[in-house]
Amino acid sequence: MEESCTLSRAATACIAERQDSILTTGKSRSRIHCTTDSLAGSVSQRACVFCGARVVLNPVTDAVHLVHGPIGCATYTMDIRGSLSSGSELFRTSFSTDMKEKDVIFGGEKKLAACIDEIVEKYHPPAIFVYATCVSGMIGDDIIAVCKAASARHNTEVIPVESSGFISGNKVVGYRAAAEALLTLIRPKEGEIVEKTRKVNFLGEYNLAGEMWLTRRYLAEMGIEINVAFTGDSTVAALKRAPSACLNLVQCTGSMHWVATNLERSFGTPYMDVNFFGPENTAESLRKIAAFYEDPAISARAEALIAREMSRIRPEIEKYRSKLRGKRAAIYLGGAYKAIAIIRQLRGLGMEIVLSGTQTGNADEYENMSRILSEGTIIIDDANPAELEKFLIEKHVDVMIGGVKERFLAYKLGIGFVDHNHDRKDGLAGFDGAVRFAREVYVTTCSPVWKSLRTPAPGGTIHGQ
Amino acid sequence: MLECVPEGKIEHTTGKINPAKTCQPIGAMYASLGIHGCLPHSHGSQGCCAYHRMHLTRHFRDQVLASSSSFTEGASVFGGASNLKTSIKNIFKIYNPDIIAIHTTCLSETIGDDVPNIIKQSEIPEGKVVIHTNTPSYVGSHITGFSNMCKSMVAYLAEAQGETKKEQVNVLPGFVNPGDMREIRRIVTALGIKLVMFPDTSGVLDAPLTSKYQMFPEGGATVAEIRDSGNSEVTLALGAFASNAAADLLQEKCGVTGIPLKLPIGLKATDDFIMALKDWFGVEIPKEIAIERGQVIDTLIDTHFHYQGKTVAVFGDPDHVIAMTEFAITMGMVPKYVLTGTPGKEFEATITKMLGDAGITGSKVKAEGDLFELHEWIREEKVDLMIGTTYGKYIARKEDIPLVRFGFPILDRAVHPLMPVVGYRGCLRLIEQISNALLERRDRDALDEDFELVL
Numbered sequence: 001m002e003e004s005c006t007l008s009r010a011a012t013a014c015i016a017e018r019q020d021s022i023l024t025t026g027k028s029r030s031r032i033h034c035t036t037d038s039l040a041g042s043v044s045q046r047a048c049v050f051c052g053a054r055v056v057l058n059p060v061t062d063a064v065h066l067v068h069g070p071i072g073c074a075t076y077t078m079d080i081r082g083s084l085s086s087g088s089e090l091f092r093t094s095f096s097t098d099m100k101e102k103d104v105i106f107g108g109e110k111k112l113a114a115c116i117d118e119i120v121e122k123y124h125p126p127a128i129f130v131y132a133t134c135v136s137g138m139i140g141d142d143i144i145a146v147c148k149a150a151s152a153r154h155n156t157e158v159i160p161v162e163s164s165g166f167i168s169g170n171k172v173v174g175y176r177a178a179a180e181a182l183l184t185l186i187r188p189k190e191g192e193i194v195e196k197t198r199k200v201n202f203l204g205e206y207n208l209a210g211e212m213w214l215t216r217r218y219l220a221e222m223g224i225e226i227n228v229a230f231t232g233d234s235t236v237a238a239l240k241r242a243p244s245a246c247l248n249l250v251q252c253t254g255s256m257h258w259v260a261t262n263l264e265r266s267f268g269t270p271y272m273d274v275n276f277f278g279p280e281n282t283a284e285s286l287r288k289i290a291a292f293y294e295d296p297a298i299s300a301r302a303e304a305l306i307a308r309e310m311s312r313i314r315p316e317i318e319k320y321r322s323k324l325r326g327k328r329a330a331i332y333l334g335g336a337y338k339a340i341a342i343i344r345q346l347r348g349l350g351m352e353i354v355l356s357g358t359q360t361g362n363a364d365e366y367e368n369m370s371r372i373l374s375e376g377t378i379i380i381d382d383a384n385p386a387e388l389e390k391f392l393i394e395k396h397v398d399v400m401i402g403g404v405k406e407r408f409l410a411y412k413l414g415i416g417f418v419d420h421n422h423d424r425k426d427g428l429a430g431f432d433g434a435v436r437f438a439r440e441v442y443v444t445t446c447s448p449v450w451k452s453l454r455t456p457a458p459g460g461t462i463h464g465q
Numbered sequence: 466m467l468e469c470v471p472e473g474k475i476e477h478t479t480g481k482i483n484p485a486k487t488c489q490p491i492g493a494m495y496a497s498l499g500i501h502g503c504l505p506h507s508h509g510s511q512g513c514c515a516y517h518r519m520h521l522t523r524h525f526r527d528q529v530l531a532s533s534s535s536f537t538e539g540a541s542v543f544g545g546a547s548n549l550k551t552s553i554k555n556i557f558k559i560y561n562p563d564i565i566a567i568h569t570t571c572l573s574e575t576i577g578d579d580v581p582n583i584i585k586q587s588e589i590p591e592g593k594v595v596i597h598t599n600t601p602s603y604v605g606s607h608i609t610g611f612s613n614m615c616k617s618m619v620a621y622l623a624e625a626q627g628e629t630k631k632e633q634v635n636v637l638p639g640f641v642n643p644g645d646m647r648e649i650r651r652i653v654t655a656l657g658i659k660l661v662m663f664p665d666t667s668g669v670l671d672a673p674l675t676s677k678y679q680m681f682p683e684g685g686a687t688v689a690e691i692r693d694s695g696n697s698e699v700t701l702a703l704g705a706f707a708s709n710a711a712a713d714l715l716q717e718k719c720g721v722t723g724i725p726l727k728l729p730i731g732l733k734a735t736d737d738f739i740m741a742l743k744d745w746f747g748v749e750i751p752k753e754i755a756i757e758r759g760q761v762i763d764t765l766i767d768t769h770f771h772y773q774g775k776t777v778a779v780f781g782d783p784d785h786v787i788a789m790t791e792f793a794i795t796m797g798m799v800p801k802y803v804l805t806g807t808p809g810k811e812f813e814a815t816i817t818k819m820l821g822d823a824g825i826t827g828s829k830v831k832a833e834g835d836l837f838e839l840h841e842w843i844r845e846e847k848v849d850l851m852i853g854t855t856y857g858k859y860i861a862r863k864e865d866i867p868l869v870r871f872g873f874p875i876l877d878r879a880v881h882p883l884m885p886v887v888g889y890r891g892c893l894r895l896i897e898q899i900s901n902a903l904l905e906r907r908d909r910d911a912l913d914e915d916f917e918l919v920l
């Protein structure tokens with residue numbers, strides 16, 4: 001493959017201001033520059049505050065999600081996550097106040113109130129989340145007051161989500177807004193006593209491609225029941241029972257640590273980090289959960305399950321490892337917890353990781369990441385496509401793990417691609433997910449189509465050259 | 466979404482439920498991609514830009530690059546001027562495009578940033594160009610944004626050098642796929658007429674994979690070509706909603722005659738397009754094109770009994786829906802529900818007239834509607850077929866109606882951006898899709914004793 005790059009090869013970053021956001025492991029001990037705003041004019045792969053809030057709350061299946069703003073924000077987030085539901089499908093319906101010029105000039109509060117009234121009448125939802133967007137935030141609509149009044153009027157939960165896009169360029173701020181909304185929802189009424197149970201909550205699990213159901217089966221086999229997931233396949237009623245759990249498992253730490261610490265403070269529920277991406281992580285997490293119960297029977301069942309599943313998947317993974325050994329991989333994802341898990345998984349497949357980056361990682365997470373990566377690996381925060389392109393070429397990458405915006409960049413460079421974002425159609429969590437992930441990596445890395453790319457066209461030239 | 470329409474009779478008067486449109490900036494971004502060497506720039510916060518890129522990427526299955534002013538709170542309070550100036554500087558430094566096409570978003574519009582002034586104060590390297598358009602998302606739809614950016618191309622770039630015009634045609638293709646733009650170019654070229662087409666996303670969003678990465682692929686109308694559009698004799702504006710504004714401005718600014726036409730989708734609209742070219746330039750219709758037309762007629766006759774008399778719901782962008790409705794009538798189908806999310810009374814008037822001329826009564830037509838309404842109509846009385854975007858798939862599933870995917874966006878099927886629906890070849894493709902959807906349906910519904918090899 002021809003090596004061409006729009007950037008100078010000598011420089012590490014393509015623009016001086018970005019230099020500190022890119023590290024090479026081993027060479028320096030300097031800390032990475034991260035969690036700041038993106039550079040104006042860069043083609044950032046990041047999204048916005050609204051996006052962060054929306055993805056966290058969207059899987060609440062029987063709630064109405066009403067986006068208060070012009071139409072775009074609602075259209076782009078219509079049925080956006082592959083979160084599956086075992087009951088209501090109402091969350092997939094897209095509601096927007098469809099703000100018009102008139103609303104921007106005179107304020108959109110009346111329209112918002114009217115929309116809420118109509119929605120209540122039509123759907124009688126147990127809760128309505130009202131999302132603020134750039135415009136409603138900018139013109140100063142008091143969505144808190146509108147929600148409060150509507151709540152009283154209809155005797156139902158109408159919860160404001162303060163997710164105006166301009167508050168920050170970072171999705172994490174949106175996670176916080178969603179967390180606040182969830183905490184409002186689950187706050188027990190005055191005088192109400194919450195009875196503790198032996199169940200666990202599963203935070204930061206969105207049931208993409210049914211992944212939560214898989215974990216639930218594992219836990220059930222160990223004798224542990226999931227109380228409610230935040231927020232995959234959850235309902236308003238189930239979320240309200242959250243304080244009754246004896247333990248909170250936190251998977252996507254970026255989006256849910258805040259909730260977990262709050263639940264600990266308000267209800268005394270302890271939490272632990274878990275991770276079900278990759279067989280080792282899954283096994284470790286199951287053991288940790290079992291240990292919490294201090295019940296030998298639970299631990300024994302966990303060990304039996306792990307032993308059985310591991311021996312079941314080992315030969316399958318081995319099959320793919322033999323094909324993938326020595327291949328070079330790049331990772332660019334939203335959050336660091338997943339990136340770290342995937343580094344481990346790819347290693348398990350005998351692959352080398354040459355680039356790892358995230359949109360929203362923090363300094364500690366990058367520190368952890370650099371510790372487990374081998375020397376010479378590039379770590380990058382808030383990359384733009386020009387930088388990704390440069391490193392993908394320089395590092396001779398064979399496969400990239402990323403999200404929708406990275407897919408075609410990889411393809412254009414003749415590199416395989418696996419989507420580990422919201423778009424995944426097959427669950428990649430747990431033991432079964434590990435096999436599926438290995439298969440996906442194999443399929444794209446070793447696809448016969450790459451051969452056609454390298455075959456000269458009739459006449460000896462490649463079209464377009 | 467499967468339960469989008471609740472039981473019982475319901476009023477739906479405010480807000481949108483399952484929108485059939487989206488916001489202006491994405492249309493502007495798409496149009497900008499049709500200029501060679503252009504980096505679209507979104508003046509606002511990052512989220513919008515990310516959403517627009519993601520949406521376009523999903524439809525076209527290709528890289529969509531665009532930069533953002535990355536507004537945060539500071540910019541929202543003090544205005545976005547410094548963000549935009551820094552952006553322009555950074556973009557030329559990092560990506561070195563020929564041209565930056567800026568569009569605003571809700572946020573910068575609400576703040577009231579004076580973009581042309583900011584551009585004037587920015588450092589623009591020698592030989593490079595920066596253009597802009599205003600795309601407040603609370604007005605119109607993505608089609609309005611597309612139209613606004615096309616108009617800005619004319620406003621910033623088109624120039625008339627003297628009175629004499631060149632024997633060439635400007636084609637404004639409307640918000641169609643790169644495959645369609647490629648096909649329009651092929652037809653005009655086959656007629657032996659020189660053309661300037663803008664925007665032109667062919668070669669940008671359907672670029673061949675050469676194993677060599679290009680930030681700015683070879684396609685797109687060059688700045689020089691768009692400048693030259695002021696010297697053409699005539700402009701064909703395809704699709705009133707997307708193209709008329711730019712054609713009108715070309716006429717006003719450079720004295721180029723504008724001819725408004727439908728998108729050349731379907732037999733009659735394609736005929737009109739070709740006849741407009743023939744009449745103006747006095748060219749002969751080449752055999753190649755005559756054969757293609759003959760094949761459409763032949764196919765229509767071979768297949769008419771598959772679809773004749775079937776009721777159909779057509780929804781999507783106004784120019785698409787107008788042309789498709791006309792074709793459906795030509796095919797003998799009955800457009801029962803016709804809906805677009807984009808506002809505009811002309812839409813309803815055009816469709817109503819078309820239906821009236823064909824003697825079709827009892828249809829429902831609506832501009833600025835949403836899919837909730839469409840679903841409600843369908844629930845009251847079903848149709849045999851739906852033709853529209855991916856968003857219709859929930860209704861199609863719930864009501865068990867075949868859906869032919871057509872328009873923008875199509876997020877769940879492959880290869881469509883390369884397969885034209887315009888021109889006579891496009892007619893064949895539409896007839897194929899419509900016939901096959903109905904035949905497929907028949908096979909699926911047939912009882913064992915009715916199931917046959919030949920249909």
Ligand code: SF4
Pocket residue numbers: 069070071072073074133134135165488489490512513514516570571572602
């Ligand atoms: S904030 Fe406005 S411009 Fe941005 S996505 Fe939403 S509607 Fe579109």
